[in-house]
Amino acid sequence: MPIKEIIRTKLMWVNVMELPKSQDRITHCLKTRGPQSVKILSKQLDMTTMGARQHLTDLESKGLVEQTQEERQTRGRPVHMWKLSKDGHARFPDSHSQTTIELIDVIRSSLGEESLNQLIDERSEKIEATYRAQLDATAPELQPQIERLAQLRSEEGYMAEVRLLPDGWMLIENHCPICSAATSCQQFCKSELEIFQRLFENKATVTRTDHLLAGARRCAYKITAHRA
Numbered sequence: 001m002p003i004k005e006i007i008r009t010k011l012m013w014v015n016v017m018e019l020p021k022s023q024d025r026i027t028h029c030l031k032t033r034g035p036q037s038v039k040i041l042s043k044q045l046d047m048t049t050m051g052a053r054q055h056l057t058d059l060e061s062k063g064l065v066e067q068t069q070e071e072r073q074t075r076g077r078p079v080h081m082w083k084l085s086k087d088g089h090a091r092f093p094d095s096h097s098q099t100t101i102e103l104i105d106v107i108r109s110s111l112g113e114e115s116l117n118q119l120i121d122e123r124s125e126k127i128e129a130t131y132r133a134q135l136d137a138t139a140p141e142l143q144p145q146i147e148r149l150a151q152l153r154s155e156e157g158y159m160a161e162v163r164l165l166p167d168g169w170m171l172i173e174n175h176c177p178i179c180s181a182a183t184s185c186q187q188f189c190k191s192e193l194e195i196f197q198r199l200f201e202n203k204a205t206v207t208r209t210d211h212l213l214a215g216a217r218r219c220a221y222k223i224t225a226h227r228a
Helices: 003-010 021-035 038-044 049-060 097-111 112-136 142-155 177-184 187-199
Strands: 065-067 082-084 161-167 170-173 204-212 221-224
Touching: 021 038, 021 049, 021 065, 021 082, 049 065, 049 097, 097 112, 097 177, 112 142, 112 187, 142 161, 142 187, 142 221, 170 204, 177 187, 177 204, 187 204, 187 221
Parallel strands: none
Antiparallel strands: 065 082, 161 170, 170 221, 204 221
């Protein structure tokens, strides 16, 4: 595709199916929490089980959710679980995915893999500098800085959140807005981990525990404070 056409494509908006508010909340919950039963969904969203079931049935007819295999319980009958379908995940768009892949291919074919990785590293340096400035303006304790980082990532479309663990924190990214680019060039994933590690290198150890491209439903990072 000519460069002018690539740029023109990048300026186009992604059309997303409009949903009723309750159904939008259900898809958001399934995105951030993974497969859920009707009972759990109804409790989380403060609606009746019948109402939740009706919304799920409607979402299923739209191709946005699907049932997983039954989960065996220690007592009682097996429970059906609901999850987002491929089209359901697509409601949370991968920003300009086709354009990004085409640009990556052009750079790779014209300049080579090493030059492509160097460009991604330069991009990462700018991102890290922005994050560091924001964290430096936050309270010096580790937890508020992790929470601020999650906020910055969410603003970029990663739907990030922080969960407290007995021995640290979990930084969870429920969505990847550059998934297609990362699939085409995993230097993006490598750089992401390295950014987090450098941001907290004097305070904590950062390890990736879940990786979307390795088959997980999300990316997650465990952050463990250094012992005094």
